[in-house]
Amino acid sequence: MNIAFIGLGNMGAPMAANLVAAGYNITGFDPAGVAMDGVAEANTALAAVAGAKVVITMLPNGDILRSVAQEIIPAMDTGALFLDCSTVDVESARQVAEHATSAGLLAVDAPVSGGIGGAAQGSLTFMAGGSARGFALAKPLFDVMGQKAVHCGDAGAGQAAKICNNMILGVTMAATCEAFALADKLGLDRQKMFDVVSTSSGYSWSMNAYCPAPGVGPTSPADNDYSPGFAAELMLKDLRLSQQAAEGADADTPMGQLATTLYTQFVEDEDGLGRDFSALLPRFENRGRG
Numbered sequence: 001m002n003i004a005f006i007g008l009g010n011m012g013a014p015m016a017a018n019l020v021a022a023g024y025n026i027t028g029f030d031p032a033g034v035a036m037d038g039v040a041e042a043n044t045a046l047a048a049v050a051g052a053k054v055v056i057t058m059l060p061n062g063d064i065l066r067s068v069a070q071e072i073i074p075a076m077d078t079g080a081l082f083l084d085c086s087t088v089d090v091e092s093a094r095q096v097a098e099h100a101t102s103a104g105l106l107a108v109d110a111p112v113s114g115g116i117g118g119a120a121q122g123s124l125t126f127m128a129g130g131s132a133r134g135f136a137l138a139k140p141l142f143d144v145m146g147q148k149a150v151h152c153g154d155a156g157a158g159q160a161a162k163i164c165n166n167m168i169l170g171v172t173m174a175a176t177c178e179a180f181a182l183a184d185k186l187g188l189d190r191q192k193m194f195d196v197v198s199t200s201s202g203y204s205w206s207m208n209a210y211c212p213a214p215g216v217g218p219t220s221p222a223d224n225d226y227s228p229g230f231a232a233e234l235m236l237k238d239l240r241l242s243q244q245a246a247e248g249a250d251a252d253t254p255m256g257q258l259a260t261t262l263y264t265q266f267v268e269d270e271d272g273l274g275r276d277f278s279a280l281l282p283r284f285e286n287r288g289r290g
C-alpha cells in the first residue's frame with residue numbers, strides 16, 4: 001500500500017520508520033528535508049500524495065494542518081484516507097474532515113499519546129474521530145505505530161479526547177508538584193510521601209508513573225535534570241487548546257484555566273521553556289506564598 005507521510009519531525013519520523021519496517025511504501029514530505037532510510041522523498045506535499053491510499057499528517061498546529069489540507073485534498077485519489085495524527089484544535093480537525101469528505105475522501109483525526117519514546121517503540125495510543133470505514137482503514141496502521149487505538153466518535157472526537165486527557169495531566173502534575181513542595185516544607189521525606197500517595201487516594205499517572213521528584217519512584221525526566229520527556233511548552237500548547245475548546249463549548253474549566261495560567265507563566269516568564277513539564281516541582285520548591 002502506498003502511503004504519503006507529511007511532517008517528519010520528532011514524532012513523524014519514527015512513526016514513518018515503523019511503517020517502513022512493516023513493509024509499507026512511504027513517500028515523505030517535510031520542508032525541513034527528509035533523510036530517512038526507506039522513505040522516498042517528495043519535493044512538495046502535492047507530489048507526495050499522488051497515488052497514495054492513505055495520507056498521514058503529523059504537523060505542528062491547526063493553521064499548518066488547514067493550509068496543507070487545502071493544498072493536498074484536491075490532489076488525493078477518491079476514497080483515499082486523510083489521517084491526521086497532529087494535536088490541533090477541535091475546530092480545525094472538523095473543518096479538515098468536512099473538506100475531505102465533501103471531496104470524496106475518508107477522514108480521521110487521530111492524535112497520539114506516548115511521546116517520542118512511544119513513537120520510536122511503536123507503542124503510541126491513538127484516539128480517533130471519524131467514520132467507522134475510515135477507522136477500519138487506519139486500524140492496521142495504528143497497530144504498527146501504536147499499542148492501542150480507541151475510536152472515540154465522529155470528526156474531532158479524537159482531538160476532544162486528547163485535550164481532555166492532557167488537561168487532566170496538566171492539572172494533576174501541577175497538584176502533585178505543589179504537594180511535594182508543601183511536604184518538603186512540612187519536613188516530610190519525599191520517598192515517604194511517594195510511598196503513601198502512590199498507594200493512596202492521591203495517586204495519579206503524574207505521581208505513580210512520572211514522579212516529578214528526582215530519585216523517587218520510577219525513572220522519569222526528574223532523574224535527568226528535567227530534560228524532556230514532555231516539554232512544558234507542549235503541555236502549554238495542549239492546555240491552551242483545552243481552553244479554546246472550553247470557550248467554544250461554554251464549558252466551565254477553572255482548574256484547566258489555572259493550569260494554563262501557571263504553565264504560561266512558567267514557559268514565558270520563568271525558566272520553563274525547554275524543560276520537562278514536571279519541572280514545576282523545583283519552581284514551587286523555591287517559592288513561598290508571596
Ligand code: NAD
Pocket residue numbers: 006007008009010011012029030031032045058059060061064068085086087088112113114115116229230234237
Ligand atoms: P516537530 O516540530 O518535531 O515536527 C513537525 C514537523 O512538521 C517539522 O519537521 C516541520 O518541518 C514539519 N512542517 C512544518 N510545516 C510543514 C508543512 N507546511 N508541510 C509539511 N511539514 C511541515 O513536532 P513533533 O514533536 O513531531 O509534533 C508533531 C505533532 O504531534 C504536534 O501536533 C504535537 O503537538 C503532537 N505531539 C507531540 C508529542 C511529543 O512528545 N513531541 C507528543 C504527542 C503529540
